[in-house]
Amino acid sequence: MKFSTRILIVDDEEMICESLQAWFVRDGYQVETALSGEAALKIVENSPADIYLVDIKMPHMDGIEFLTRLKECQPNAIVVMMTAHGTVQTAVEAMKRGAMDYFCKPFDPDELSLFMERILANKALREENNTLKELLSESNQQGLSEVFIVHSEPMRAIFSKIEEVAPSSAPILITGETGVGKDMVAKAIHFRSERSCGPFLAVNCGSLSESILESELFGHEKGAFTGAVKARRGRLEMAHNGTLFLDEVGEISQKMQVSLLRAIEEKSFLRLGGSQPISSDFRLISATHRDLPSLIKEKQFRDDFYYRINVITIDVPPLRERLDDIPVLADHFLKRYAEETGKSLGGFTHKAIDLLSSYHWPGNIRELRNVVERAVVIARGRMIGAEELTFVNPRHDAGLIGSATLRELEINQIKAALESCNWNIVRSSKRLGIDRSTLMRKMKRYRLDRC
Template identity: 40%
Template sequence: MAKILVVDDDVTSVAIMRKVLEDSGHDVVSVSSGKAALDRITKFKFDVMVTDFNMPGMTGIDLTKEVLDKEQDIIVILITAFFTIKSVVEAVKLGAFDYLTKPINKEELKLTVERGLEKLQLVNENLILKKKVEKANPESESPGYLTSSKKLKKILKDVDKAAKSDSVILITGENGTGKEVLANYIYKKSHRSEQPFVVINCAAIPSQLLESELFGHARGSFTGAIKDHKGYFEVANNGTLFLDEIGDLEPLLQVKLLRVLQEKEFSRVGDTRIITTNVRVIAATNRVLKDLIADNKFREDLYYRLNVFEFHLPSLKERPEDIMFYFEKFVKDFAVANKKNIKKIEERVIKVLKTYHWPGNIRELKNIAERVTILCETGTITYDLLPLNLRESSAREVDIEPDIFGDNFSSNYNKSKDDFIRRFDLDFITKHLSKHSGNVEATAKAINFHPVSLRQKIKKLGIKPSEFKSQK
């Protein structure tokens, strides 16, 4: 849907054009003079202007010139019964998109407006690409939201229904639970899937800059604003805007966002003109918004406007069946990317993964899967490949019986002995390095080992003492 301004002093022509354009789903405003058109454009933002060439007081050429001086990206279509080659050339030089002749051909009018809007959409898409180029990842590329959790599958049934609507959706959950992945899934399931999907992290951008990024600004509205700037609510029109970390939004921006959600309109910073938008908003937060409301840090009316549909993503520890489901998937993906042949995961590793509390949720699990896949040289993911914090945490929580060989032990005596000694060295040294915050000299003294020999062994084992600096 586009906002179109029709300018013509011929009542019959206006009636015909209004009907054709409104039947095509557009919002149409009509005026009978160039002066009235300029007044409207000063107050409201239009996507397309269809104007008569010959009008009393101000010609279509004069109007086109003034309008394009104010609004460079508006699509101007001139229409008249008295075109000359000279006037056509002049109109095109000024920046008019096209011209039509009277009597008006309804199909030709529709097609010309559609072509103009396609050009406008292409310009906006290019602006989005300049603003933000999103890196594709396996989860967002997936046609479905992958999970083996019964709890989450039940939630997804309602998500599928909500995705097909235009309603605002609020996604809550801890960091790393996959809120952006779910937002992307909703977008791909919606009827807007061919339109832009733009991600904004409200906590990562300073509030003054965020206001400009979301709503745009007018030239001269602040120091450094040397030209008009379109915000995401404008360039992503008809698409989907994902506002991550919505709980960190400043109070002033909460008011402006509330207006957009209620009225579907906004103004650029430093401009009084009203711009309409048809953006679908999906918001997400890892904070408890009701607590923020109680502390007067979040507007209650905005909260109720946002949570038409609220979906809470449980943490990884609340859906244990997803731990190995995701881990195996990530290992497979990283094995392909790194040209590794991973055949097996040691039972001891599985036990550790299932008992760990996963404060970083799926994001932490994915990082560990990447690490062990890259370090693996034998085709089996073994216990010693896991990061120290994971091994120590799990050892405290459960009684893990020492398995000196693991699942992949060799029948060769010397090789098995070497593997056992390597594991002992790795566990013993990392444990004591952790106790001494990565200080090699202090560690060597504590374990009665020569510092030079210890440094050589640390290097051979691939241990990085700097990783233990912050540990107590």
């Protein structure tokens, strides 16, 4: 991404322009310089940049005036102010007028590289938000369907619940196995809410150590710990007027749960090493594949934190419980990867669809996407056949249906579980790996009653 990113440096000191240009070119960016705000605006007229580094104190047109003029012709421009320590307050004022961030002179090359990486990550997040908002704004349901498949009865029920809960600001807990699309449900809620114009910030709590997660969420002041060379805003602060999505929330330590609970309830917190409370109005959406009530019983998860994040629950069923979605999802992924690879494919053969529908999908939608992408890459003809489908976790009965239909296989499996558990619904649902309501719905559909 950095190789296509254009940076315009605006500073009246030629030495600073040359130094910054050399550093950023070394890092792989395309860089131009301007020694005044007026010169910079002329460059912008012909060739707008992606990121602007602007000195605050310049003769004639200062950085604040340039920022104002730039925003008139390029409202979404990413502007970073450069300032001496004595003008930090002016830099803060510039941020109120639309600048994204600021950093202080003198510069350290390594710090600048890290700083720019963060700016690029934020830029990518904003672009993702804009893309999803465009998809979702085309029409109420049509736009959402571009990124959120609403086909089977269980997913229609989830979509209805999203429509119902999105307008509120109540915390939501999304549960479900790994790979079922919990992140897409979270994004759908955000973009159907009144906060859709605000940021959607996602944090994978399971991939970060406790200390890094704390800094990522709360931010830190300069000198808060070794390596904290400048103050940094955390995700809680950046999520103001938007949504904070905590993925894999079940991995958060109990110490962190206490800190987060206070921030959620008070909408206020301290940066690491800070003494000034920071207010932030955000909506919290959490997700987990773990059984949090069991973790509470085992004293591994706090019940007060659980109750606070679980005001509303949305349980996303695994792919094996919504077989009607498999052909639709497979076709969606086929079109995407066929377009990416430039192949002209007509779809799947009947045998391939039967194989996809009979597989148990332990990796859910993520695994389905992987299987389809691989099939598209190795496809030789116009149609994808069963021989081109390769599963990561094959099961001996997958695809070997014999003379029985899928309906008959499911009925027989449910009957066997019920009989082995003496028709106890709770134990039978656990044996089948589905929840109680799903089992009862299937029993009603297949008219399975104890004789």
